[in-house]
Amino acid sequence: MEAETVAKRFIILGFSCLLLSISFGLIASLQYIFPGLLADRLSFQHTRPLHVFLAVNWIFSCVTGIVYHYIPRVGQRFLYSVTLARVHFFLSLATILIAIGGFLTGHFSGREYLEFPPWVTVIIVAYWLLFFTNFIGTVKPRLKGAPVYIWSWCTGLAFFLITITEAHLWLLPYFNHNIIRDVTVQWKANGSMVGAWNMLIYGTAMFAMEQISGNNKIGYQKTSFAFYFLGLTNLMFNWGHHTYIVPASPAIKQVSYIISMTELILFANIIMKWKKGLLKAHADEYMLSTRFFKSADRWILLNLGLAIAISIPYVNLYTHGTQVTVAHAMGTTIGINTMLLLASVAYIFEGMLKPVAKKYVLAGLTTMNISLLVFWLSLLAAGVVRSIGQYEHTYFAKVSANILPYLRVFSVAGVFLVTGVCLVAFNMLAVIVKKQKAVPLPVKERKTTLQ
Amino acid sequence: MKKIFVIITLFSAYTLYSSWVYSYGTDCNVQMSAEAIRGKATWHAKNCQNCHQVFGLGGYMGPDLTTVITDKQRGAAYTKGILMSGGNRMPNFHLSEAEANELVSYLDYISQTATSQSN
Numbered sequence: 001m002e003a004e005t006v007a008k009r010f011i012i013l014g015f016s017c018l019l020l021s022i023s024f025g026l027i028a029s030l031q032y033i034f035p036g037l038l039a040d041r042l043s044f045q046h047t048r049p050l051h052v053f054l055a056v057n058w059i060f061s062c063v064t065g066i067v068y069h070y071i072p073r074v075g076q077r078f079l080y081s082v083t084l085a086r087v088h089f090f091l092s093l094a095t096i097l098i099a100i101g102g103f104l105t106g107h108f109s110g111r112e113y114l115e116f117p118p119w120v121t122v123i124i125v126a127y128w129l130l131f132f133t134n135f136i137g138t139v140k141p142r143l144k145g146a147p148v149y150i151w152s153w154c155t156g157l158a159f160f161l162i163t164i165t166e167a168h169l170w171l172l173p174y175f176n177h178n179i180i181r182d183v184t185v186q187w188k189a190n191g192s193m194v195g196a197w198n199m200l201i202y203g204t205a206m207f208a209m210e211q212i213s214g215n216n217k218i219g220y221q222k223t224s225f226a227f228y229f230l231g232l233t234n235l236m237f238n239w240g241h242h243t244y245i246v247p248a249s250p251a252i253k254q255v256s257y258i259i260s261m262t263e264l265i266l267f268a269n270i271i272m273k274w275k276k277g278l279l280k281a282h283a284d285e286y287m288l289s290t291r292f293f294k295s296a297d298r299w300i301l302l303n304l305g306l307a308i309a310i311s312i313p314y315v316n317l318y319t320h321g322t323q324v325t326v327a328h329a330m331g332t333t334i335g336i337n338t339m340l341l342l343a344s345v346a347y348i349f350e351g352m353l354k355p356v357a358k359k360y361v362l363a364g365l366t367t368m369n370i371s372l373l374v375f376w377l378s379l380l381a382a383g384v385v386r387s388i389g390q391y392e393h394t395y396f397a398k399v400s401a402n403i404l405p406y407l408r409v410f411s412v413a414g415v416f417l418v419t420g421v422c423l424v425a426f427n428m429l430a431v432i433v434k435k436q437k438a439v440p441l442p443v444k445e446r447k448t449t450l451q
Numbered sequence: 452m453k454k455i456f457v458i459i460t461l462f463s464a465y466t467l468y469s470s471w472v473y474s475y476g477t478d479c480n481v482q483m484s485a486e487a488i489r490g491k492a493t494w495h496a497k498n499c500q501n502c503h504q505v506f507g508l509g510g511y512m513g514p515d516l517t518t519v520i521t522d523k524q525r526g527a528a529y530t531k532g533i534l535m536s537g538g539n540r541m542p543n544f545h546l547s548e549a550e551a552n553e554l555v556s557y558l559d560y561i562s563q564t565a566t567s568q569s570n
């Protein structure tokens with residue numbers, strides 16, 4: 001098995017997680033509307049962790065595959081160790097299967113977003129160390145004066161290790177027996193973990209944009225580095241906007257509010273600049289990838305508006321714990337993370353897609369964009385109605401009844417979203433699983449040991 | 452050498468900052484009883500967090516439970532009732548009497564913390 005195969009396997013694993021995740025998401029959304037649906041075997045208690053865990057694993061597996069694909073090109077040599085990568089792949093697969101098996105049989109750790117048993121984390125940390133070793137071993141020649149995407153990947157890799165360890169501090173009585181520390185640890189570690197995966201994704205996006213535009217300077221530009229440092233600060237402090245209602249230190253909340261709004265602005269700025277310079281370069285050759293990047297850009301702006309609004313402490317007091325937060329979470333993971341990942345996957349495999357498949361992918365993207373907008377707006381509407389209910393101390397049963405019409409729209413939009421994702425995923429998968437080499441990169445080939 | 456120094460400095464700064472976050476202003480006036488600790492284990496095992504929030508953390512299908520015991524409209528007896536029988540969407544977990552009491556005790560601890568400590 002060569003390096004390219006490992007990269008492809010991770011991307012295929014990612015797509016499988018995505019397809020399973022949206023299926024469970026759809027069932028979960030229907031369970032809001034039909035409370036008895038699959039109540040004995042696959043109730044909401046199971047479908048939500050399955051959906052969220054698999055969505056997170058879509059992001060991690062896909063970005064891992066993309067990084068494995070890119071680093072031999074960045075380091076201009078073969079992958080440091082294919083064996084380590086292979087072990088990494090099988091351990092990742094095993095972890096996902098163990099977690100799914102656990103959820104289906106009702107074994108939960110009961111921790112938000114990390115609902116698999118805590119011992120599974122040992123395997124995760126082990127394979128992540130293998131990944132890190134392989135990464136450093138491969139890009140070593142470029143570490144001196146490295147472009148921003150190498151910094152971004154390194155930071156993402158390191159912070160994932162730190163945050164997943166930190167998230168398990170709750171196993172110590174000092175945290176477990178004090179609810180304020182316990183909640184703080186979950187917000188802080190999980191919030192920073194999102195920052196870690198953003199670092200990995202933005203790194204891959206930046207690399208692909210550099211290649212498509214043919215402008216090797218993007219990776220060294222001041223704005224790119226400014227964005228990186230901003231991302232780093234966000235990764236460390238941004239989580240604080242979730243804790244306005246936790247009675248911990250108010251200073252932390254103020255720091256976080258000041259910082260939290262800046263990251264996305266800069267990234268949108270980088271994409272816009274890139275779009276301006278695009279015409280001269282390879283935008284036609286990489287039409288699909290470019291379209292995904294442009295969608296991500298729009299979603300960044302929409303989510304930014306929402307994020308700014310809900311980070312205002314007074315607004316946050318009411319919207320927190322409502323579907324507004326779900327809109328924020330899914331708006332960013334689908335609109336930004338998923339779009340950027342699909343842009344990178346399209347960039348790698350676009351040359352192998354037949355014109356008709358490209359048409360389907362584009363139709364899928366349009367379906368995704370329209371349905372996601374309805375999906376997102378209906379969640380916002382449900383959240384606002386619930387906030388008003390909470391403000392007026394309305395009974396929960398009444399609030400639930402009031403938001404039901406919006407959740408119906410959400411579910412229907414979800415069906416279209418699933419359709420859009422399937423159109424994109426199956427058409428891309430059809431070429432990814434084929435046994436052919438990915439198209440070579442359009443960069444001016446540097447002297448390389450890679451054939 | 453310089454890089455290693457930068458990395459060590461950054462890592463130390465992060466550790467110091469995290470220690471500050473976790474220790475400053477987080478001491479509770481309320482202690483968690485042994486019964487509440489057992490209740491918390493059940494809370495984890497049954498994945499209550501999947502549908503309920505505590506201090507804003509958790510899923511959205513059910514109501515926030517941060518002050519479920521101290522709220523006038525709700526309270527301990529009501530909580531135990533719904534725990535033993537389930538609701539429209541709230542599953543019936545077929546809890547034992549002891550498990551239900553422990554969960555109420557855990558939720559009581561949370562409610563006491565929330566009402567005694569707000570800033």
Ligand code: HEM
Binds near residue numbers: 334411512
């Ligand atoms: C690319 C696809 C998707 C991603 C990355 C994604 C991601 C997520 C994330 C991160 C959450 C956790 C939200 C939070 O706790 O605030 C979530 C929750 C949820 N998602 Fe998705 N999602 C996707 C697609 C879908 C689809 C297609 C549906 C259904 C139609 C759906 C339905 C739900 C539901 C019902 C919840 C639970 C909300 C709650 O706790 O009440 N998702 N999703």
